[in-house]
Amino acid sequence: MSVRVNGIAVDTGDWPSDELAAVHELLRQRAQELDLLDEGADEAARSEAIEQLLAREVHVPEPTPEECRRWYDAHPERYRSGELVHARHILFQVTPGTPVPAIRAVAEAMLKELRVQPELFEARAREKSNCPSGAQGGQLGQLQRGASVPEFDKAVFEGSQLGILPGLVNTRYGFHIVAVDQRIPGEPLPFEAVADRVASELRTAAERRALGQYVRVLAGRAELDGVVLEAAASPLVQ
Structure with a gap:
């Protein structure tokens, strides 16, 4: 079955999965909706527009020192020398x-x-x-x-x-x-030696969760054919 996003056929041949191809098309359409991308733009322009879109609409919270310490205490095996x-x-x-x-x-x-x-x-x-x-x-x-x-x-x-x-x-x-x-x-390793690394790991995890939620919001608003993406009921951004 072919994949369509809001009535637009998606070429899935260059993607590892139909789901990833559909996500890219969702993001492309959203960027176009916000006038970040012109119709017929090349791949480089699409990638740049999607980066601008995510920077604008996806909020990634910074981990607090307390969150970093709790993570470190709960996962000591991750922070070892040698x-x-x-x-x-x-x-x-x-x-x-x-x-x-x-x-x-x-x-x-x-x-x-x-x-x-x-x-x-x-x-x-x-x-x-x-x-x-x-x-x-x-x-x-x-x-x-x-x-x-x-x-x-x-x-x-x-x-x-x-x-x-x-x-x-x-x-x-x-x-x-x-x-x-x-x-x-x-x-x-003591916490003080790896605090920056812990913060970076938590920031990366928060970014992954926020991106996933954002995609689910877009999927919840979209008409999808030939692919299933988990949808979110409430918007991530206003």
């Missing part, structure tokens, strides 16, 4: 226009195989990984917390499991089969 993991991965890259369901199916089938026969990991990485690390059997070496994209970071640092992780790790680059071979816990 914390490292030794990890390997196999990347199934997702790029615009690629058939995402088919790529996911191949990755899931290989994950099942490697969970039963982990000794095949190096060979499969050399054969199939879209990451340069595939030439080294998927070896990523020692990773510090914060050195990878957030989704990958969370997968390898949260928890205590060793070996091949039971599920695919989905990041902006695609689907990863990940093996954690060693964990080095490190030493706890």
Whole structure:
């Protein structure tokens, strides 16, 4: 089924999912509605207009010192010096226009195989990984917390499991089969040493929530065909 937003057909071929394509179209239409974007503008102009739109209509609260301290106290494992993991991965890259369901199916089938026969990991990485690390059997070496994209970071640092992780790790680059071979816990850092980092993490989380709510408001006002986006009943902005 084709995707339409307020009667306008959406080209989903360049997006990882129909939902993301629909969200982009919602934002484009809202920017045009507010005279931030001209009809027929190119992709660069659309991206700039959407940035202006979000800056105008999405309010992201600054975390207070008290909120930062509470977060730090509740998540001490996140703030350690010298914390490292030794990890390997196999990347199934997702790029615009690629058939995402088919790529996911191949990755899931290989994950099942490697969970039963982990000794095949190096060979499969050399054969199939879209990451340069595939030439080294998927070896990523020692990773510090914060050195990878957030989704990958969370997968390898949260928890205590060793070996091949039971599920695919989905990041902006695609689907990863990940093996954690060693964990080095490190030493706890005092709050004063990581206060700025805590504030940045809370700000990023607040931005993600605010953007999600804003999109749900737009979806609640829109006529959507061929895609389902969770709608919000009340507006985020007046």
